[in-house]
Amino acid sequence: MLKCSRTTDGFFLEAHMKLRPVDFATEGIYLCGLAHAPKTIDESLSQAAAAVSRACTILSKDQIQVGGIVSVVDPDKCAACLTCVRACPYNVPIINAEGKAEIEVAKCQGCGICASECPGKAIKLQHFTDEQIMAKCAVLLDIPAEMLRGEVRLMDQVRTDDRSLLLPFLRLYGRRLAGTMRLQYPPNVRIIRLPAPGRWTSGFS
Numbered sequence: 001m002l003k004c005s006r007t008t009d010g011f012f013l014e015a016h017m018k019l020r021p022v023d024f025a026t027e028g029i030y031l032c033g034l035a036h037a038p039k040t041i042d043e044s045l046s047q048a049a050a051a052v053s054r055a056c057t058i059l060s061k062d063q064i065q066v067g068g069i070v071s072v073v074d075p076d077k078c079a080a081c082l083t084c085v086r087a088c089p090y091n092v093p094i095i096n097a098e099g100k101a102e103i104e105v106a107k108c109q110g111c112g113i114c115a116s117e118c119p120g121k122a123i124k125l126q127h128f129t130d131e132q133i134m135a136k137c138a139v140l141l142d143i144p145a146e147m148l149r150g151e152v153r154l155m156d157q158v159r160t161d162d163r164s165l166l167l168p169f170l171r172l173y174g175r176r177l178a179g180t181m182r183l184q185y186p187p188n189v190r191i192i193r194l195p196a197p198g199r200w201t202s203g204f205s
Helices: 041-059 083-087 113-117 130-140 172-180
Strands: 071-073 123-125 165-167 189-191
Touching: 083 113, 113 123
Parallel strands: 165 189
Antiparallel strands: 071 123
16 A cells, blocks of 8 residues: 565665655655564664654654756647556546546656557656657667657667667666766766656657
8 A cells, every 4th residue: 555665575675775765665665673684773763763754854843845856747648458457557537427547746746657658648757758768768779750750760770880879768767876886877967857667668769
């Protein structure tokens, strides 16, 4: 019900080991103590204090501003096929009284999976629309914009002698983690920023 991930050992899994050590992937839920992993009392107390501090950053505010990267539904294109309802990992989309999909902005996590899965293209992720992502791909792969019109597939236009590698799945956390672990990738790698790997659809590749 709370969408809290667990490890293979049955302990709760944090959102990120270094950047969000007491947060769940679901916003507003925090963890500490033995629910996270076996640890000493001192470690549990330190983690509990960190969880309280994170919770206070929300409880101390009268109003909370949501991010601009949220999904919006075009009711004229929506066929109420329930694809977005099934695909969303946070159970945000619902079918309203008018028989159309509806997404609560305050609950949307901005992963873009619903926009990728929608067969009627009735859902758009703000600031990461299909047109914007295609434009990024065109620039990185040095493809004229007119070639992207129609049914041209991006990866078919990559020059084999260029050896350029498109990495749409490497999101912000992945880049930070790569820097923390001092991982290196070739200079000819091209990175496209996406809110989540699920935003990349088969239509882009």
